[in-house]
Ligand SMILES: Nc1ncnc2c1ncn2[C@@H]1O[C@H](COP(=O)(O)OP(=O)(O)OP(=O)(O)O)[C@@H](O)[C@H]1O
């Protein structure tokens with residue numbers, strides 16, 4: 001823990017991460033990304049009255065980078081601030097559903113039915129979760145058929161958007177957990193979204209494929225959804241003890257600058273444990289650094305979405 005850099009432009013710092021330290025004056029303390037930690041405001045409760053959900057896709061075609069973990073825990077942290085949150089499992093693996101204690105194999109109906117048939121209503125499919133204010137649209141392997149079946153649909157890229165637009169007034173945030181692919185399902189997610197967050201694992205090949213991803217996002221902006229905005233890169237599975245992890249974080253910062261969230265998610269076994277427990281870290285280990293990190297991320301997201 002004593003690899004310390006003293007110059008701000010080194011990009012790497014003493015590895016006390018934001019989740020371990022008290023909030024401090026911005027000038028006096030550098031966060032794990034090497035920038036002064038912002039003074040993030042305490043989230044205020046959402047405005048009363050009609051809602052219009054901000055829809056965010058968690059996207060990276062690389063597998064195992066923390067998309068699902070971040071969807072669950074960012075969602076739970078937003079729900080803690082009094083927001084109504086819908087999590088959308090948009091991966092045929094159904095990991096988001098599993099992570100919230102739902103066995104995808106036992107589902108008779110899932111988001112697949114909403115996507116491909118008008119016979120089902122949202123209320124028949126949506127599940128409430130143990131986290132107050134947070135609902136789940138579950139998925140299972142059926143969704144893999146949708147990728148094929150949607151190809152012959154009219155406006156096939158807008159299928160998820162049509163589903164979500166109808167219930168947008170019920171939620172403050174809708175988070176979509178994408179599959180590790182850039183196929184039609186992910187294009188549907190990006191088309192339905194206002195914002196996109198890219199989780200990146202702090203390991204050697206992290207940046208490989210990101211150009212392809214940003215290219216896909218640009219194409220969706222040009223052709224399908226001009227309002228889509230990339231609001232941040234989230235560094236995950238950061239291990240401050242390894243030079244390797246710190247170097248990768250530095251490269252991510254060089255590549256993306258201020259797009260990178262100040263919040264950095266550390267590697268900890270608590271996250272796999274939460275999957276087994278089927279609940280977010282904010283309830284499984286509410287005072288853990290991991291829970292605090294996702295709470296800080298929620299604050300950053302609220303600020304970046306002007307929804308704080
Ligand atoms: N910060 C972390 N520290 C340690 N393990 C983590 C962390 N975040 C996620 N994991 C674990 O890493 C694995 C992959 O995480 P996750 O499922 O969130 O990634 P993903 O990007 O959704 O994967 P896929 O591409 O397969 O959908 C899981 O077992 C998860 O519990």
Ligand SMILES: [Mg+2]
Nearest residue numbers: 067068091095
């Ligand atoms: Mg996943």
